[in-house]
Amino acid sequence: MHEGNDLPEGRGVWVRKRRKGIYILPNLFTLAALFGGFYAIVMAVNNRFELAAAGVFCAMVLDSLDGRVARMTNTQSAFGEQMDSLSDMVSFGAAPGLIAYMWALQGLGRWGWIASFVYCACAALRLARFNVNTGVVDKRYFQGLPSPAAAALVAGFIWLMTDAGVRPGEDGRLSWDSITWIMFAFTLYAGLTMVTNVPFYSFKDLQMKKSVPFAAIVLIALGIAVINIHPPIVLFGVFVLYGLSGYVVYAVRKSRGQQTSVISTSTDEPDERGLHQ
Template sequence: MTLAQPLDDDTEGVEEKSGLSLRAMLPNAITAAALCSGLTAIRFAIDENWSFAVLAIFVAGILDGLDGRIARLLNAQSRFGAELDSLADALSFGMAPALILFLWSLNDLSRFGWFAALAFAICCALRLARFNARLDMDDQPHKSAGFLTGVPAPAGAGLALTPICLWLETGLDIFRDPLFNTIWVATIGVLFISNMATLSWTAIRPQRDIRIWLIALVALAFAGLLLEPWWTFSALSAVYLALMPYALLRYGKIKRARAARS
């Protein structure tokens, strides 16, 4: 997500008179592209083109990771960009995955499946609203320790779509079971709005002796995305789930250290 700082009155007056530069518009254009990718994923799902629907969501995730970094690199943060980013995230990682999963599997349970899809989309929106509400707060224990609160929207969308990836690769009907997916989607929705500490990738600082191994692992993961995308996407989801207990233990250690100092 884009961490934006509101512009002061003088800057806003200059923008109103002279207009925005292309440099300032670039991050917002990338965010709009992510929004289009999420909408296109819904269109693919309506046509039952599940592979392209999932890929469109992952493209939206890549674009979402780029817009904030480019905005900071170009010093082009704005409140408008932050609000646009949240709207794009709510659609691309909340509503779009919910509709994809409902059309793919959850509609076989009609009521309960639809409630699970609604819960997922609503929890994603609530998670984004909570994030925005805390932007200007000084007291953020998780953020000050380098963690996030709850599962971020792109990661949650990736976790929710993992059963589709496994089904596309294996063809096993168990991954398309509506009861399993209803429970799975509802669980991801709970993780969205939970207060648990989750890892923030930007805060990870690998030690020097493992950096070269990490670079090699990233290169192999990229090769896997080209050769076996569904297995690779599923493996990334499994790694993220496996890191959740590690994040809790690590944050608990930091929390105890803070309590001891105070």
């Protein structure tokens, strides 16, 4: 007798088929990032917006690690890639849009949920385009603002305001109506910038396994110290600068007559090329 998943090989020899599995280590980081996005949504529902923003930032850190861990341990897989995209959609698409709506945008009525939906839809489109164009995009740049950075713009502004004691419905130095429209602008800017062709530096050409000058370690230590001065202000400022950097690169390339598209090779689908001019 032999089990149903055995295959004959030669005369009288039966070989059990090897069952396909998934790699645990990188997918644990992906699941942890997904939990960060889910936690952010739960905290927003409970009106704990500072914790909701922190959940998004924790998801960002974990999302940056899963791919590196997979490459370092040689455990890349198609399953992991799909899992990462689905996790990103929750943590950097649905969660920031919902947090922004519940914190301020619901006061704008239909304009508020439209802005939240535009952000969420653009995150989905950006992730889908990234998956399709993986093989043809210059690895040094992202095509459009990456979704974690877009989420950092939205969640970072909320974190900054809540840290400063700004509460929904309360007027301080700025009226709550002004803050609501600023949130509206950040949400639309982050969402629409994700689906542009503007190049954003990806930092993927930095090799972690190579030796670096001693001064580089000193600069990293200084960077950590600066962040700890006031994390909400420093981190939000860093992501605002990054969110503008792509347009600066685009303008410089345009002024010099250089190619502004990050598509490095042609695709097999002729209709795709027209999207990247």
